[in-house]
Amino acid sequence: MSSHSDAIKFAYWVPNVSGGLVISNIEQRTGWDIDYNRKLAQIAEANGFDYALSQIRFTAGYGADNQHESVSFSHALLAATTTLKVIAAILPGPWNPALAAKQIATINHLTNGRVSVNVVSGWFRGEFAAIGELWLDHDERYRRSEEFIRALRGIWTEDSFTLKGDFYCFTNYSMKPKPIEPLPEIFQGGSSRAAR
Template sequence: MRYGYWAPVFGGWLRNVADEREASWENLSRLVRRSEETGWDLTLIAELNLNDIKGIEAPALDAWSSAAALVAVTSRIELMTAVRPNFHQPALFAKQAANIDRISGGRLALNVVSSWWGKEAESYGLQFDQHDDRYARTTEWLQVLNSLWSRSRTDFQGRYYTLADAIVEPKPVSTPVRPRPVIYAGGESEAAKTMIARHCDAYVMHGDEPEHIAPKITDMKARREAFGLPPMKFGMAGFAIVRDSQAEAERELERITTIPGLAEGKPPSGFANFDQWLAGTELERELKIREYSVSNRGLRPGFVGTPETVRARIEAFEAVGLDLVLLQMSPQEEEMDRFAAQVIQPTRPAG
């Protein structure tokens, strides 16, 4: 199993806890550098210009300038940086990402996200496509990106993008094991899964129980084989609470999932954004109000308990084919250190 975490570009990941650390370069860079020392494999740098967790007026760090800065102060960790095609012209992005990948020595990865937040796109004067149109745009965007990274010159005529004799040099780092930056993507609609199986390298899922993750992996493996492409990797979001006893972990779970003001009809500002997300995406299982507290269905996997309980739970996901967990936790630095010492390091060879 590989272990990744969500970088604190919004300061923290809990909607109900106001006193998490601020969103700042100092906090971000310190945490990522520390994570290399303690054995984490990957960090996901989310891309939103408005803060979806703490409220739209709260600070939110830019994903791509943060990623470029992080490659200069790290040496080992993979930097999976989110990118939304309607926010980035593909040819210019291909040049930018190739340069960052070169600087990092081949540690850049992409998390391609077909935008769901209409309010944000409207605020910034950008095109916001409806559901299937989003995946049609993303498909074209990925075709352009792959051509620019693999061919000397690219001509492209599509519905969304047109290129004539475009050149990207130098190209990203390419090896037999990693011919291009790994492209991760997630989605649960038919349009999303078809696009990901055909054009991406890894499928990332919202958190769920092993018995629900297993058929999703089986389905995507079959789609991939039908295209005659190499096997994919599989990742899943989660939220981890590791304590010395199950009772301690459950008390912390209760604390972070209590929504202030909801009973009085005065929910926090981010709750309206959660409502819009529910209305704007196709979900295979009904979300519960508790999942407002922790994004990406992070509590469903059950990474809450003692180190032994959490390690056993992770083994259950590994048994059904999961390769990567992408974790949130809070307070992030302290909890990541605890998780690394009690969950990651005992499963790794000494030295």
């Protein structure tokens, strides 16, 4: 018999962008506004979905003209539901781990621990150029993500966090309140050797 933690979990991709990031010439009927997304989250929750994953983009792509920021949008979906967990996508570079740790810890408290993080290493060079962020080579982006995740966990668990990394430096940093236990889940995708 498998434990509940081994059970299959269901998630959906939050259409917090116009067109839902569907690559098609067919006109899309998916809404990207908050009213549509609140209703979608409530329907997903009522039908047994475990997670919703909000997307992060700073510039439009795939024909999407409008894109909401993921952490704020995730919080709005969490406020409209009671059991659904929402995974907020975060992009190292534009986000500093101290900011991300504080945002997620606050939302963690406001939603009884239902917020998670998806660390996106970045793949769209034009987006980084448009917002003035340094573009790193593929493997370096994943190294930065690994260090970003170490920083998040350290900030959330240590009272005097110190890290002298290649991308981030912290000296005796103490963030309070810490997230409630269990800590927010951290997800990251990728199939390359660097991602693994």
